[in-house]
Amino acid sequence: MKLLKDKILSEGKVVNEHILKVDSFINHQVDPVIMDAVAKEFAEHFKNKGITKIATIESSGIAPALFTAKEMGLPLIIFKKQPSQILYHNLYQTMIGSYTKETSYELTLSKDYITSDDHVLIIDDFLANGEAASGAIRLIRMSYATVAGLGVLIEKSFEPGHDKVEGNGIEVFSLARIKSLSNDTIEFLD
Ligand code: 5GP
Numbered sequence: 001m002k003l004l005k006d007k008i009l010s011e012g013k014v015v016n017e018h019i020l021k022v023d024s025f026i027n028h029q030v031d032p033v034i035m036d037a038v039a040k041e042f043a044e045h046f047k048n049k050g051i052t053k054i055a056t057i058e059s060s061g062i063a064p065a066l067f068t069a070k071e072m073g074l075p076l077i078i079f080k081k082q083p084s085q086i087l088y089h090n091l092y093q094t095m096i097g098s099y100t101k102e103t104s105y106e107l108t109l110s111k112d113y114i115t116s117d118d119h120v121l122i123i124d125d126f127l128a129n130g131e132a133a134s135g136a137i138r139l140i141r142m143s144y145a146t147v148a149g150l151g152v153l154i155e156k157s158f159e160p161g162h163d164k165v166e167g168n169g170i171e172v173f174s175l176a177r178i179k180s181l182s183n184d185t186i187e188f189l190d
Pocket of ligand 1: 018019020021022060097098099100124125126127128129130131132133161
């Protein structure tokens with residue numbers, strides 16, 4: 001998606017060869033024009049998949065997921081991060097390793113919001129090792145719902161997430177695929 005790639009090139013900051021900072025338009029300051037365009041791409045791509053709900057992981061996925069939910073006229077479910085010692089009733093929980101913070105946390109979903117009839121599209125900002133996406137897939141499957149696909153804004157294609165999620169039988173649709181962040185340079189795959 002050209003608009004997103006241009007924005008990444010103009011405002012993205014290479015922190016090191018693994019981490020790209022995009023907090024000027026995705027997760028600290030949010031650019032609604034980019035979010036609206038991203039949502040239209042996701043809505044068009046996934047329009048015939050019988051999707052009933054959008055899901056994301058707090059907090060960086062919320063902006064693009066909410067715009068996508070609005071565009072598709074569907075509810076948004078936000079998977080919550082909880083410290084691992086907290087045990088609530090009526091929740092599905094699964095453990096995730098955090099990419100940026102090098103810690104683990106429990107991802108949780110209330111049993112009230114996804115049922116076995118749902119076809120759920122997961123939207124997130126980044127796909128790196130695929131830990132967050134795999135946790136989201138596990139939660140949806142614990143509800144006996146169907147995972148309809150994964151849409152991400154930025155895929156770091158040099159990391160294993162894409163193959164891991166597709167290996168789980170889930171379609172991955174990435175709007176910008178990064179081949180490398182080496183030498184302080186952002187290089188796209190296509
Ligand atoms: P994964 O679980 O796929 O390894 O990582 C997914 C999550 O880690 C994303 O939702 C995102 O919040 C965070 N993340 C992974 N790589 C990056 C990165 O290069 N930059 C930023 N800002 N976040 C990242």
